[in-house]
Amino acid sequence: xxxxxxxxxxxxxxxxxxxxxxxxxxxxxxxxxxxxxxxxxxxxxxxxxxxxxxxxxxxxxxxxxxxxxxxxxxxxxxxxxxxxxxxxxxxxxxxxxxxxxxxxxxxxxxxxxxxxxxxxxxxxxxxxxxxxxxxxxxxxxxxxxxxxxxxxxxxxxxxxxxxxxxxxxxxxxxxxxxxxxxxxxxx
Numbered sequence: 001x002x003x004x005x006x007x008x009x010x011x012x013x014x015x016x017x018x019x020x021x022x023x024x025x026x027x028x029x030x031x032x033x034x035x036x037x038x039x040x041x042x043x044x045x046x047x048x049x050x051x052x053x054x055x056x057x058x059x060x061x062x063x064x065x066x067x068x069x070x071x072x073x074x075x076x077x078x079x080x081x082x083x084x085x086x087x088x089x090x091x092x093x094x095x096x097x098x099x100x101x102x103x104x105x106x107x108x109x110x111x112x113x114x115x116x117x118x119x120x121x122x123x124x125x126x127x128x129x130x131x132x133x134x135x136x137x138x139x140x141x142x143x144x145x146x147x148x149x150x151x152x153x154x155x156x157x158x159x160x161x162x163x164x165x166x167x168x169x170x171x172x173x174x175x176x177x178x179x180x181x182x183x184x185x186x187x
Contacts, residue, residue, distance in 0.1 A: 014076060023067060026076040027124070034078060035115040040141045040183055041080070044111050047182040048081050051172060060086040061169050062106065070101045073131040077124045081109035085169065104128045107135040107167055114142070125149050135167055144180050 009017075014026040022034045037045065045066050052064035068082045082105035090098050108128040110121045118140075125136035129151050136149035148156045148165045158164060161175050 011071065011074060011076060015071060019069075023069065023078040025078055025124075026071075027120070027127075028075070032120070035113045037080075038113065041111050041113055043183055043185070044139060044141065044179065045080050048109060048179075051174070052081075052083055052170060055172050056086075056170050062086055062167065063089060068101060068105075070103070070105060070128075072102055072104050073127060075124075075127055077127070079105060079108040079124065079128070080111045081107075083107035083109070083167070083170075085167070104131045104133045106133060107137075108133050109137045109139065111139045111141065122147070135165060137164070139179070141180070141183070144176070146176050146179065 008029055009026075009031070011026055014024075014031065017024070020033070022036045025032050025034060049064040049066050052062065056062040056064075062083055062085050064081050064083045066081055067078055069076060069078050070082055071077075082101070084101075085106050088103065088106065090101065090103070092098050105128065108125055110125055112118060112121055118138075122138055125133075125138055126149070129136055129149055134151065138147040138149070138155075140146070144159065146158045146164060148158055150165065156165075158176050160177055164174050164176065164179070166172050
């Protein structure tokens, strides 16, 4: 019996592959498939994008995009929510949103799914921070907590009525309980 050979791809080769659903990420030379979002994940993702865009799109301050491929620093990741300051969005010559983002988001948000390994997800947030992101959130719906990450600082565990950190340009104030309150939709 001969040992199986593992074919490795470079980042540029990975980026030529067709997109999949759910998305594939390229991390440290390894291709990892993200889990398919489920109800709680999708609800939080949608509400977070809507909340950010409601207070920042019209004034062209920032914009939140869900499931956007961001390729930078040797990785190609797909944060659950990627928020970019308006001035950093690499618009096309026709002032349209580009297909490819080859830069880290200003703020990256990851929502832990039951099938995911927490440290791999946190690793993506740290990669963003190490490459220029200014804020990261790690949301754990089972624990009803959010880890807040700022560059060169220890993460902060936020729960209950704790106020969440935001980019200073985005005029939004939410507590952890308010975010998880979005999950309550029945009756």
